[in-house]
Amino acid sequence: MELYKFLPKTNCKKCGKPTCMAFSLDLLQGKVKVDDCPPLLEPKYKKQYDALKELLGSEEGQQKELKINIDDKLCDGCGICVTVCPVNARYCPSSLSGKAPDYPPEKHQLFQVIGGKCELLKIEYCRRLEAGGRERECRVCETYCPREAVKIEYV
Amino acid sequence: MKRFTCSGCSLLCDDIIVQSDGLFISEVMGACLKGKERFDQVSAKNRITSPLIRKDGELKEVSWDEATKKAIEIIKNSSIPLLYGFSNVSCEAQDVGIKLAQKINGFIDSNASICQGKILNKAKSLGINLTTITEIINKGDLIILWGANPAETVPRLLNKVLFSRGKFRMTGREIKTLVIVDPIKTASFRVMGVRDLPLIIEPNKDIDLIRMLKEECCSVDSIPSQGVAGIDKNDLKRLLLHLTGAENGVIILGQGVIQPHPDYNLVEELLELLQMINERQEKGRISLLLMGGHFNMAGFDHVALSSFGVSGKLEFKHNQLIKTDDTLVSKIEKENFDSSIIVGTDPISHLPHSLSSKIAKKPLILIDNHHTATSHIAEVVLPTAITGIESGGLAYRLDQVPIELNKIINPSNNLPSDEELLNQLYRLINQGGSE
């Protein structure tokens, strides 16, 4: 609950949420942005505002653009990245044995395996862009690829 | 959208989407590279689409009549034919293969016998459970790879057993601990996380590890302080805790542990260790999964069991099943055969030179869909449709679950399926007998 600490904690509802606690939860999940809380923009909260921005890895500060590269020569289409990516997991449908990637891909799905190779469909929903807090540090696709084909870079 | 089964390896992934117009395959989704290549085999450059006979040392295209006649001639002139392969064909074809062996008094065996047949029998006698992929996905918490390297052979296995999120726990990788025992740091090691246990063992020292675990089972205190077989004491402690604490562990055995040793039987000792752990465990158990290569590796045993009540090799005399101590290897080694019918495999590449050179000496009929090292030395080559793509049938997955394969496109050149071709040979021999 690190994020909550830095909110104004007045439960003023200006953000459209019933409480600051609710706002902080949504903030963590990347559903709302720091700027969606009007009081925070006031000068007296400047310090907290900056702290929050830093915690969440502010987009303005990050001039560089996220790139996820998949090396076609190395990839053998094992599909581990597809299964392990938490975004895929959240939106993919349940199957008899848990959650499985969908074909044709669900609209949030980041990876799919086609023609024996992994393909990055879109990057918008990657947790490194969307999520807050520690979730933003996600790089499991890179960590677990057995052929070391996935590289997360900022260029 | 209809999903097809991939016949690229024994995992038989049944979630593959194939786009095709009935003649060509345009897109394969969900299959790994190995599976995709299986689909590409349809039009590979080494595809054989018409029958071949060796004439003056060269393979020449001939008519089906000429080729089958030649094959029948070889079979008729042979009194102890050897039938081998059958793990890249459907169970239906395996069944006809056994019928044919009975008819021609042959010795028949599948690729599985040189790999895993024995382990299954031993496991059954010790009461060790086999487990299924679904069960590991849903309930598994400990996965041990011993001498197995799925990242190179069964590409999606780790994805399924380790990463998939199960139905009951809804978590995947997080709750599963992976242990790998191997002398070489293989590609499978790369999926390890911080809580996992990589054990690089000194070559040929597996037995020391197993014996130590057997002796010290459940008593962490008496592990030798210098470790065992090059494995550190603390890692051994962790291994013991995992083994004895797992609720639903599975040990996946690969080629590495099936290797013979002059003085002991590694697999047997390993299975006894599992039995010991399972007996002492109160709430959990460790079960077994065998990793095969060819897509219907497991099928032959099931077919042989259901038709003749024995698993593995079969030998026939006077059209009756006889008891035999011979194995495929001893048969070839003693040159106790005078022709061979090879179905869907490449023994010239797979077997040690001392054996392949003996196979090469005798007339060889190859039933396969591709040129391989074996086709280079065959007398007759009878091409067939590719099972799982150009013809259907039943196959057993590596966890012994039967899975239906479908025909997706028509075979090139109207090639017969393995089953049809073997049936035809059987009929031709039958007719000849009554003449």
Added chain:
Amino acid sequence: MEFLLNSMRKINNDQVKEHAFGTEQSLEERLAICFINPKDFEKLKLVSSLHLKISNKEKDVIVNVEKDDNVPEGTVVMPVSIWSNRLSVVQNNELLYKNIAVKIEATSEPIMKFKEIINELLVKK
């Protein structure tokens, strides 16, 4: 030098694949090959133009050699193929594909060709 030979399947050094989609040249490049630890590579005074002659009581074979950090010292890894199987052994009626005792030495002789092996087998007919 005395080594232990381990033959194993590798997805990028796969004979089925090379027979189907490669050429005879790529078959030789990918399968007439072995991997050893970089330290052994130095000990053998290997350079990239040299090949490795691996032999045991069965046969011998000359193949390309590459460095691989993951292979422990004293071990040589080969993909399963008609090349590696010149060295695999029948032991007590079972097949030994791993931990086979072999001798290895650097050589400038060319690698063994696929056709050579096949012709050797055909001659025996």
